[in-house]
Amino acid sequence: MAVKQFPIEAGHVMAFARAIGDSNPAYYADTYSSESEAGAIIAPPTFVEASSHFDPDYFLRPKIGEDWFGSGETPTSRKPSEKKEKASRTSGGGLHAEQRYVYHKSVEVGDVLSATKKLGKTWVKQGRRGGKLNFSEAVTEYRNQNGELVITATMVGVSTERAATVKE
Amino acid sequence: MTLKISTIKIGDTYSEKVCSNLSRTQIVQYAGASGDFNPVHHDQPYTEHIAGYPSVFAHGMLTMGMTGKMLTNYVGDGRLTNFGVRFTAQVFPGATLTATATVTNIRQENSEGIVDMDVSTVDDNGVEVINGKASARLDP
Numbered sequence: 001m002a003v004k005q006f007p008i009e010a011g012h013v014m015a016f017a018r019a020i021g022d023s024n025p026a027y028y029a030d031t032y033s034s035e036s037e038a039g040a041i042i043a044p045p046t047f048v049e050a051s052s053h054f055d056p057d058y059f060l061r062p063k064i065g066e067d068w069f070g071s072g073e074t075p076t077s078r079k080p081s082e083k084k085e086k087a088s089r090t091s092g093g094g095l096h097a098e099q100r101y102v103y104h105k106s107v108e109v110g111d112v113l114s115a116t117k118k119l120g121k122t123w124v125k126q127g128r129r130g131g132k133l134n135f136s137e138a139v140t141e142y143r144n145q146n147g148e149l150v151i152t153a154t155m156v157g158v159s160t161e162r163a164a165t166v167k168e
Numbered sequence: 169m170t171l172k173i174s175t176i177k178i179g180d181t182y183s184e185k186v187c188s189n190l191s192r193t194q195i196v197q198y199a200g201a202s203g204d205f206n207p208v209h210h211d212q213p214y215t216e217h218i219a220g221y222p223s224v225f226a227h228g229m230l231t232m233g234m235t236g237k238m239l240t241n242y243v244g245d246g247r248l249t250n251f252g253v254r255f256t257a258q259v260f261p262g263a264t265l266t267a268t269a270t271v272t273n274i275r276q277e278n279s280e281g282i283v284d285m286d287v288s289t290v291d292d293n294g295v296e297v298i299n300g301k302a303s304a305r306l307d308p
Contacts, residue, residue, distance in 0.1 A: 019201040020233035026245045045236040049229050052203035060206045070207035075217035096228035100252030
Protein backbone atom coordinates (compact mmCIF):
# COMPACT_ATOMS: atom_id res chain seq x y z
CA MET A 1 0.00 0.00 0.00
CA ALA A 2 1.13 3.43 -0.77
CA VAL A 3 -0.86 6.57 -0.12
CA LYS A 4 0.20 9.55 -2.19
CA GLN A 5 -1.93 12.20 -0.52
CA PHE A 6 -3.58 11.91 2.87
CA PRO A 7 -4.94 15.39 3.64
CA ILE A 8 -5.60 15.90 7.35
CA GLU A 9 -9.03 17.53 7.34
CA ALA A 10 -10.96 18.99 10.27
CA GLY A 11 -14.22 17.16 9.52
CA HIS A 12 -12.44 13.84 9.21
CA VAL A 13 -10.59 14.33 12.50
CA MET A 14 -13.91 15.27 14.14
CA ALA A 15 -15.67 12.16 12.80
CA PHE A 16 -12.79 9.95 13.92
CA ALA A 17 -12.63 11.48 17.41
CA ARG A 18 -16.39 10.97 17.78
CA ALA A 19 -16.06 7.33 16.69
CA ILE A 20 -13.51 6.59 19.42
CA GLY A 21 -15.69 8.47 21.94
CA ASP A 22 -13.09 11.17 22.50
CA SER A 23 -14.47 14.61 23.38
CA ASN A 24 -11.01 16.20 23.78
CA PRO A 25 -11.44 19.82 22.58
CA ALA A 26 -8.07 19.59 20.79
CA TYR A 27 -9.72 17.51 18.01
CA TYR A 28 -12.65 19.81 17.19
CA ALA A 29 -12.65 22.99 15.11
CA ASP A 30 -15.09 24.74 17.43
CA THR A 31 -13.23 23.98 20.66
CA TYR A 32 -9.50 23.72 19.93
CA SER A 33 -7.29 26.47 21.23
CA SER A 34 -4.97 28.36 18.95
CA GLU A 35 -3.06 29.06 22.14
CA SER A 36 -2.43 25.36 22.73
CA GLU A 37 1.05 23.88 22.32
CA ALA A 38 0.23 22.70 18.80
CA GLY A 39 -1.62 25.89 17.86
CA ALA A 40 -3.78 23.84 15.49
CA ILE A 41 -6.34 21.06 15.55
CA ILE A 42 -4.34 17.89 16.09
CA ALA A 43 -5.25 14.31 15.24
CA PRO A 44 -5.74 11.55 17.84
CA PRO A 45 -2.81 9.10 18.19
CA THR A 46 -4.41 6.36 16.06
CA PHE A 47 -5.84 8.66 13.37
CA VAL A 48 -3.39 7.64 10.63
CA GLU A 49 -5.32 4.37 10.30
CA ALA A 50 -7.87 6.47 8.43
CA SER A 51 -5.36 6.85 5.59
CA SER A 52 -7.05 3.75 4.15
CA HIS A 53 -9.69 6.12 2.74
CA PHE A 54 -6.94 7.54 0.52
CA ASP A 55 -5.49 4.20 -0.57
CA PRO A 56 -7.04 3.50 -3.98
CA ASP A 57 -6.48 -0.25 -3.62
CA TYR A 58 -7.61 -0.74 -0.01
CA PHE A 59 -9.44 -4.07 -0.15
CA LEU A 60 -11.69 -3.55 2.89
CA ARG A 61 -13.70 -0.79 1.20
CA PRO A 62 -16.43 -1.50 -1.35
CA LYS A 63 -15.40 -0.19 -4.77
CA ILE A 64 -17.94 1.61 -6.91
CA GLY A 65 -19.36 -0.75 -9.53
CA GLU A 66 -17.70 -3.88 -8.08
CA ASP A 67 -19.21 -6.78 -6.13
CA TRP A 68 -18.60 -6.67 -2.39
CA PHE A 69 -17.93 -9.81 -0.37
CA GLY A 70 -20.30 -8.92 2.50
CA SER A 71 -23.94 -9.94 2.70
CA GLY A 72 -26.76 -8.77 0.49
CA GLU A 73 -29.48 -11.18 -0.42
CA THR A 74 -27.26 -14.01 0.85
CA PRO A 75 -24.51 -14.02 3.55
CA THR A 76 -21.85 -13.31 0.95
CA SER A 77 -22.20 -11.79 -2.47
CA ARG A 78 -19.02 -13.43 -3.68
CA LYS A 79 -19.53 -16.12 -6.30
CA PRO A 80 -18.48 -19.64 -5.22
CA SER A 81 -15.46 -19.63 -7.55
CA GLU A 82 -14.12 -16.43 -6.00
CA LYS A 83 -14.80 -17.49 -2.46
CA LYS A 84 -11.97 -19.94 -2.16
CA GLU A 85 -9.38 -17.82 -3.84
CA LYS A 86 -9.86 -14.82 -1.56
CA ALA A 87 -10.98 -16.67 1.56
CA SER A 88 -7.61 -16.52 3.28
CA ARG A 89 -7.72 -12.79 3.70
CA THR A 90 -11.36 -12.46 4.60
CA SER A 91 -13.36 -15.32 6.04
CA GLY A 92 -12.00 -16.63 9.29
CA GLY A 93 -8.73 -15.18 8.12
CA GLY A 94 -6.80 -12.08 8.96
CA LEU A 95 -6.92 -10.55 12.38
CA HIS A 96 -4.97 -7.67 13.78
CA ALA A 97 -2.50 -9.02 16.35
CA GLU A 98 -0.37 -6.01 17.23
CA GLN A 99 -0.07 -2.34 16.40
CA ARG A 100 2.78 -0.03 17.34
CA TYR A 101 3.33 3.65 16.66
CA VAL A 102 6.42 5.77 17.05
CA TYR A 103 5.53 9.47 17.06
CA HIS A 104 8.10 11.88 15.65
CA LYS A 105 5.90 14.97 15.17
CA SER A 106 2.27 15.91 15.80
CA VAL A 107 -0.20 15.44 12.96
CA GLU A 108 -2.20 18.66 12.45
CA VAL A 109 -5.17 19.68 10.37
CA GLY A 110 -3.75 21.21 7.22
CA ASP A 111 -0.93 18.68 6.93
CA VAL A 112 -0.85 16.51 3.85
CA LEU A 113 0.75 13.18 4.63
CA SER A 114 2.01 10.48 2.35
CA ALA A 115 2.68 6.91 3.34
CA THR A 116 4.93 4.13 2.18
CA LYS A 117 4.56 0.57 3.37
CA LYS A 118 7.20 -2.12 3.60
CA LEU A 119 6.57 -5.74 4.46
CA GLY A 120 8.59 -6.88 7.46
CA LYS A 121 9.19 -10.19 9.21
CA THR A 122 6.93 -13.21 8.99
CA TRP A 123 6.76 -16.04 11.52
CA VAL A 124 4.62 -19.05 12.41
CA LYS A 125 3.28 -20.11 15.80
CA GLN A 126 1.31 -23.14 16.84
CA GLY A 127 -2.19 -22.10 17.97
CA ARG A 128 -3.53 -23.16 21.36
CA ARG A 129 -6.26 -25.22 19.75
CA GLY A 130 -4.13 -26.63 16.98
CA GLY A 131 -3.68 -25.11 13.58
CA LYS A 132 -0.97 -22.74 12.51
CA LEU A 133 -0.95 -19.01 13.14
CA ASN A 134 0.86 -17.11 10.43
CA PHE A 135 2.12 -13.72 11.57
CA SER A 136 3.31 -10.97 9.25
CA GLU A 137 4.56 -7.48 9.90
CA ALA A 138 4.16 -4.32 7.82
CA VAL A 139 5.86 -1.01 8.53
CA THR A 140 4.25 2.18 7.26
CA GLU A 141 6.10 5.48 7.32
CA TYR A 142 3.99 8.63 7.26
CA ARG A 143 5.67 11.83 6.10
CA ASN A 144 4.27 15.34 6.02
CA GLN A 145 4.28 17.89 3.18
CA ASN A 146 7.82 18.94 4.16
CA GLY A 147 9.11 15.40 3.85
CA GLU A 148 9.46 15.06 7.61
CA LEU A 149 8.78 11.65 9.13
CA VAL A 150 5.80 12.11 11.48
CA ILE A 151 4.73 8.58 12.41
CA THR A 152 6.16 5.10 11.96
CA ALA A 153 3.42 2.50 12.26
CA THR A 154 4.05 -1.23 12.59
CA MET A 155 1.16 -3.59 12.05
CA VAL A 156 1.30 -7.28 12.87
CA GLY A 157 -1.41 -9.35 11.26
CA VAL A 158 -2.21 -12.97 11.98
CA SER A 159 -4.03 -15.35 9.73
CA THR A 160 -5.52 -18.48 11.14
CA GLU A 161 -6.57 -21.66 9.41
CA ARG A 162 -10.03 -21.35 10.97
CA ALA A 163 -11.97 -18.64 12.81
CA ALA A 164 -10.19 -17.69 16.00
CA THR A 165 -12.12 -18.67 19.09
CA VAL A 166 -13.40 -16.28 21.66
CA LYS A 167 -11.40 -16.11 24.86
CA GLU A 168 -13.82 -16.01 27.79
CA MET B 169 -3.84 19.89 31.46
CA THR B 170 -0.48 18.30 30.94
CA LEU B 171 1.19 15.82 33.26
CA LYS B 172 4.55 16.82 34.75
CA ILE B 173 7.52 14.66 35.69
CA SER B 174 7.64 16.28 39.14
CA THR B 175 4.13 15.09 40.00
CA ILE B 176 4.47 11.40 39.12
CA LYS B 177 6.26 8.39 40.56
CA ILE B 178 6.87 4.80 39.47
CA GLY B 179 3.81 2.68 40.21
CA ASP B 180 1.28 5.48 39.67
CA THR B 181 -1.79 4.37 37.78
CA TYR B 182 -4.44 6.21 35.81
CA SER B 183 -7.67 4.51 34.70
CA GLU B 184 -10.64 5.51 32.62
CA LYS B 185 -13.78 3.75 31.53
CA VAL B 186 -13.39 4.20 27.76
CA CYS B 187 -16.70 2.67 26.65
CA SER B 188 -19.85 1.41 28.26
CA ASN B 189 -22.14 -1.16 26.61
CA LEU B 190 -20.37 -0.76 23.25
CA SER B 191 -22.95 -0.41 20.50
CA ARG B 192 -22.89 -1.85 17.02
CA THR B 193 -23.56 1.68 15.88
CA GLN B 194 -20.33 2.95 17.42
CA ILE B 195 -18.49 0.15 15.60
CA VAL B 196 -20.15 1.29 12.35
CA GLN B 197 -19.19 4.87 13.19
CA TYR B 198 -15.57 3.73 13.53
CA ALA B 199 -15.77 1.82 10.24
CA GLY B 200 -16.91 4.98 8.49
CA ALA B 201 -14.30 7.22 10.04
CA SER B 202 -11.37 4.81 9.69
CA GLY B 203 -12.33 3.43 6.28
CA ASP B 204 -12.05 -0.20 7.44
CA PHE B 205 -15.31 -1.73 6.18
CA ASN B 206 -14.44 -5.36 6.90
CA PRO B 207 -17.91 -6.99 7.19
CA VAL B 208 -16.86 -8.89 10.34
CA HIS B 209 -17.31 -5.59 12.17
CA HIS B 210 -20.91 -4.86 11.14
CA ASP B 211 -22.44 -7.57 8.95
CA GLN B 212 -23.97 -10.32 11.11
CA PRO B 213 -25.00 -12.77 8.32
CA TYR B 214 -21.51 -12.63 6.80
CA THR B 215 -19.76 -12.85 10.17
CA GLU B 216 -21.81 -15.80 11.37
CA HIS B 217 -22.20 -17.84 8.20
CA ILE B 218 -19.06 -17.07 6.20
CA ALA B 219 -16.37 -15.90 8.64
CA GLY B 220 -17.49 -18.28 11.40
CA TYR B 221 -17.62 -15.93 14.40
CA PRO B 222 -20.61 -15.83 16.75
CA SER B 223 -21.10 -12.10 16.35
CA VAL B 224 -19.72 -8.98 14.76
CA PHE B 225 -16.88 -7.55 16.83
CA ALA B 226 -15.07 -4.26 17.21
CA HIS B 227 -12.05 -3.30 15.15
CA GLY B 228 -8.91 -3.82 17.23
CA MET B 229 -8.05 -0.28 16.24
CA LEU B 230 -11.27 1.03 17.81
CA THR B 231 -10.18 -0.47 21.13
CA MET B 232 -6.69 0.94 20.62
CA GLY B 233 -8.18 4.33 19.77
CA MET B 234 -10.30 4.31 22.92
CA THR B 235 -7.24 3.25 24.93
CA GLY B 236 -5.29 6.12 23.36
CA LYS B 237 -7.98 8.50 24.63
CA MET B 238 -7.14 7.42 28.19
CA LEU B 239 -3.43 8.02 27.48
CA THR B 240 -3.84 11.50 26.01
CA ASN B 241 -6.21 12.45 28.84
CA TYR B 242 -3.46 11.34 31.27
CA VAL B 243 -0.26 12.71 29.69
CA GLY B 244 -1.64 15.61 27.62
CA ASP B 245 -2.01 16.35 23.92
CA GLY B 246 0.80 15.71 21.47
CA ARG B 247 2.98 14.16 24.17
CA LEU B 248 3.13 10.50 23.17
CA THR B 249 6.42 9.25 21.70
CA ASN B 250 5.46 5.57 21.51
CA PHE B 251 2.26 3.57 21.77
CA GLY B 252 2.16 -0.13 21.00
CA VAL B 253 -0.32 -2.86 21.85
CA ARG B 254 -1.15 -6.50 21.36
CA PHE B 255 -4.79 -7.40 20.82
CA THR B 256 -5.34 -10.22 23.30
CA ALA B 257 -9.09 -10.87 22.98
CA GLN B 258 -11.90 -9.82 20.67
CA VAL B 259 -14.29 -7.09 21.82
CA PHE B 260 -17.98 -7.74 21.15
CA PRO B 261 -20.99 -5.40 21.22
CA GLY B 262 -22.06 -4.77 24.81
CA ALA B 263 -18.48 -4.52 26.08
CA THR B 264 -17.63 -2.12 28.86
CA LEU B 265 -13.93 -1.37 28.80
CA THR B 266 -11.57 0.19 31.29
CA ALA B 267 -8.12 1.32 30.17
CA THR B 268 -5.25 1.74 32.63
CA ALA B 269 -1.76 3.21 32.39
CA THR B 270 0.86 2.29 35.00
CA VAL B 271 4.09 4.29 35.30
CA THR B 272 7.02 1.87 34.99
CA ASN B 273 9.95 4.25 34.50
CA ILE B 274 10.80 7.94 34.52
CA ARG B 275 13.95 8.84 32.63
CA GLN B 276 15.85 11.48 30.68
CA GLU B 277 16.42 11.13 26.95
CA ASN B 278 18.11 13.88 24.93
CA SER B 279 17.60 16.18 27.94
CA GLU B 280 13.85 15.56 27.89
CA GLY B 281 11.84 13.85 30.60
CA ILE B 282 10.20 10.65 29.42
CA VAL B 283 7.65 8.53 31.24
CA ASP B 284 7.29 4.86 30.30
CA MET B 285 3.97 3.17 30.98
CA ASP B 286 2.38 -0.25 30.81
CA VAL B 287 -1.03 -0.10 29.19
CA SER B 288 -3.87 -2.53 29.75
CA THR B 289 -7.52 -2.50 28.76
CA VAL B 290 -9.93 -4.97 30.34
CA ASP B 291 -13.62 -5.71 29.96
CA ASP B 292 -16.03 -5.91 32.87
CA ASN B 293 -15.34 -9.63 33.27
CA GLY B 294 -11.68 -8.83 33.80
CA VAL B 295 -10.63 -10.21 30.40
CA GLU B 296 -7.71 -8.22 29.04
CA VAL B 297 -8.38 -7.10 25.47
CA ILE B 298 -5.32 -4.92 24.99
CA ASN B 299 -1.89 -5.16 26.53
CA GLY B 300 0.91 -2.81 25.64
CA LYS B 301 3.28 -0.01 26.39
CA ALA B 302 3.45 3.71 25.82
CA SER B 303 5.93 6.51 26.43
CA ALA B 304 5.43 10.24 26.61
CA ARG B 305 7.56 13.34 26.72
CA LEU B 306 6.77 15.40 29.83
CA ASP B 307 7.77 18.79 31.16
CA PRO B 308 9.77 18.86 34.42
